[in-house]
Amino acid sequence: MADVYELDAQTGKVTLRDYTEAEAEQRTKDLAKHAALAQAEQDRKALKAEVIAKLGLTADEVAALLS
Amino acid sequence: MALPVTFVAGDVLEAAQLNSNFTYVEGLGGLTYITQATPSAQTTISINNCFTSAYENYRIVMNVSAFAVADGSVGLRLRVGGVDATTNYVSQRLLGTGATVAAASNVLGTDEMYFLSTSTLNPRTNAVCYDISSPNIATTTAMNGSFGLADAINGVILINSYGAHTTETAYDGFTLIASNNMTGTIRVYGYQNS
Numbered sequence: 001m002a003d004v005y006e007l008d009a010q011t012g013k014v015t016l017r018d019y020t021e022a023e024a025e026q027r028t029k030d031l032a033k034h035a036a037l038a039q040a041e042q043d044r045k046a047l048k049a050e051v052i053a054k055l056g057l058t059a060d061e062v063a064a065l066l067s
Numbered sequence: 068m069a070l071p072v073t074f075v076a077g078d079v080l081e082a083a084q085l086n087s088n089f090t091y092v093e094g095l096g097g098l099t100y101i102t103q104a105t106p107s108a109q110t111t112i113s114i115n116n117c118f119t120s121a122y123e124n125y126r127i128v129m130n131v132s133a134f135a136v137a138d139g140s141v142g143l144r145l146r147v148g149g150v151d152a153t154t155n156y157v158s159q160r161l162l163g164t165g166a167t168v169a170a171a172s173n174v175l176g177t178d179e180m181y182f183l184s185t186s187t188l189n190p191r192t193n194a195v196c197y198d199i200s201s202p203n204i205a206t207t208t209a210m211n212g213s214f215g216l217a218d219a220i221n222g223v224i225l226i227n228s229y230g231a232h233t234t235e236t237a238y239d240g241f242t243l244i245a246s247n248n249m250t251g252t253i254r255v256y257g258y259q260n261s
Contacts, residue, residue, distance in 0.1 A: 006112075007113070007115065
């Protein structure tokens with residue numbers, strides 16, 4: 001599977017190609033960033049659930065509180 | 068010549084009249100289709116030469132067929148001459164689901180603008196539409212639009228997102244950078260300047 005789908009809007013030509021060296025470096029950074037963001041999101045959800053549990057509120061009560 | 072030029076049966080249509088009518092229709096405004104990309108299971112989708120001096124503002128609409136993973140994300144980078152710009156982005160996202168609203172800035176950092184989040188369920192419920200202001204002019208480029216989806220895991224989600232690229236450069240295209248494979252159709256339209 002090629003890394004990049006590249007369309008030229010002027011000619012309509014589609015090129016499927018591998019990353020250039022610079023693009024591959026950027027992709028490595030992007031993947032690391034996305035993994036960190038996904039982890040942070042999981043941590044945030046876990047913390048939220050923990051806090052809700054600590055407060056002893058139901059989901060409806062939390063929704064009412066935040067509305 | 069009064070426009071539009073109209074005809075009745077038997078009239079001769081001259082080239083100048085036809086061209087004048089084309090000009091007249093262009094002057095009415097609205098959106099003009101530029102191009103569409105149809106990537107299949109790709110993470111990096113670049114559309115080159117879609118931003119030109121013909122239009123100041125553009126609309127990008129995406130119809131999603133499939134995402135490889137749930138909870139992934141897709142960002143947008145501007146590009147020129149086949150090279151992405153990877154600095155000087157800012158963005159703000161407002162997310163609403165049920166009665167809960169959450170706001171966040173630079174959710175994908177400052178090396179791209181947030182475009183959408185992925186879900187593997189009910190991909191056809193995704194609605195993705197963004198306007199891009201002045202990408203082909205050597206000034207700040209801004210993007211504003213919304214994204215929504217409805218599925219059994221996430222519920223109904225509406226996201227409004229704004230992004231800007233503060234480097235004052237004229238760009239001729241953009242790249243969508245997905246954390247994982249995506250399949251769909253991305254159409255680009257230009258707003259008539261009239």
